[in-house]
Amino acid sequence: MSASAPESEALATEVPPVSDSQTLRRAFKDLRDGFAQRELWLSLGWQDIKQRYRRSVIGPFWITIATGVQATAIGILYAALLDIPLDQFLPYVTVGLIVWNLINASIIEGSEVFISNEGLIKQLPSALSVHIYRLVWRQLLFFAHNLVIYVIMVVAFGVWRDLSWASLAAIPAVALLVLNAVWVSIVFGIFATRYRDIAPILSSMTLLLFVLTPIMWTTQSLVAQGGAVADRARIAELNPLYHYLEIVRAPMIGQPQQLYHWYIVLGITVVGWALALVALRKYRARVPYWV
Template identity: 35%
Template sequence: MGFYYKSGSVTYFEAFATSLQELCKALRDYPLILAFGWLDIKKKYNRSVLGPFWITLYMGIVIATLGAIFGQVLHLPLREYLPFLTLGCIVWGFIASVLKESCSVFATSEGIIKQLSLSPFFYLLRLFWRNLVIFFHNLLIFPLVCVVVSCPIEIVSLLIIPGFIILCVNLFWLSIVISFLCARYRDCKQLVDAFVLILFYVSPVIWMPTALSPKSSVFILAPNPAYHLISIVRSPLLGMYPSPASWLISLVMGCLGMVFALCVFGKYRRFLSYWL
């Protein structure tokens, strides 16, 4: 039973409307989602002294190591490069974690899905909340870096709020599509892992956009959605305004992607238990 659907059974408009109603209903159960997401974190770090802050410590060590090495290799001043690298690693870690965990979000909850009538949105929102907690833990590294390299935080940093919301919308619709795709075709997990790795290398996470020539930027950065999503979150905290193109591309991608993902959810959610 693949991505096949009988003509006329459910229109895309009906699928979208049903999915939107189900999403709103799932969001009303946010206390349960928050509790289960936090329980996932506590379970993972059971009997650990630092708990989820082990991830923050690990991220801090990685950033310090990469900053010391690549700062020398790329001949960049530490005051300029270290904040850039810190935010790049933190934001990318959030993106990569959501995308990769979306591949197995339904498979790991197979027993619950087949026994309880919880909405699939419950498992996706639970995954998202869990990664949000880790993201904000890791974000504590940035103020420390700013103190070390004497990097001021300016008023433009407030633009991180709309930027981060747009990033989350894009990641959420991607998690919906990836989770359903991987539930039906298990081999897609390997494709997603490979895609995330390639996207990391072609995105300015550890290297700066200024390292590219204007001609190369047109072919590497302009069509790269990850670059625009990272930029609207990272640039404000670095005291810079993201380009209008990054705002526009990220916003349009989020709106169109969410509509597409809700249509996919509405048309194929009833097949989920059979695929598992």
């Protein structure tokens, strides 16, 4: 028997099932599934370091040596130019470079995270976030190696005398940096995969931000000069990376901590993660085709 007219019209107007590939639920699922595969990205991140320094005697400690040499050269030069005691300025520069390396890698390598993992994305059935976690884990290992310089500096320059229980604030500050590194890699990674001009633009921008961020210079030294120079020094407050740097560096070298830096970083973190979730929701399924 054929269906009646009302039944035929109902079948014809029935709405087809909607795919949930572009839903927040799938975005959160990707993040959860990727984290659940931690044995994979922990192993891949460690293999990245071993591969980079294969046949090297001291391995990833070359990063530590390079950072130490750079910090020493900048510290000696700019301490003389800015007329700041070396035992005060060198710890400031050293911790600044250590933290900056983590921030810089999150932006530069994060923008190429999916492009550089094209083979794995097309062949390995895993969550897209696995590659993000792998990148952040690798940079954390480099950060841990560079902390050797910090320990030496704390002893050599007597920084330990200025440290207190408040210095433990550096631990949640680093955790906050890691959270930001994840969303930065997601957002820049997705859009740089679609638009390949974004990666070189970000590379140029980070170079500019390195100069504009108080790493080789201090806002205090400029403010002390007074006048127009002091007013220009406050422009540093418009640089978001300055606030990320301060929440880690200040407690690590025993300097007074300003609460507003935390408020700004927390605000950017919330907005950044909102952007990351939107990007994952809308474009996660397209990344394998873009690479």
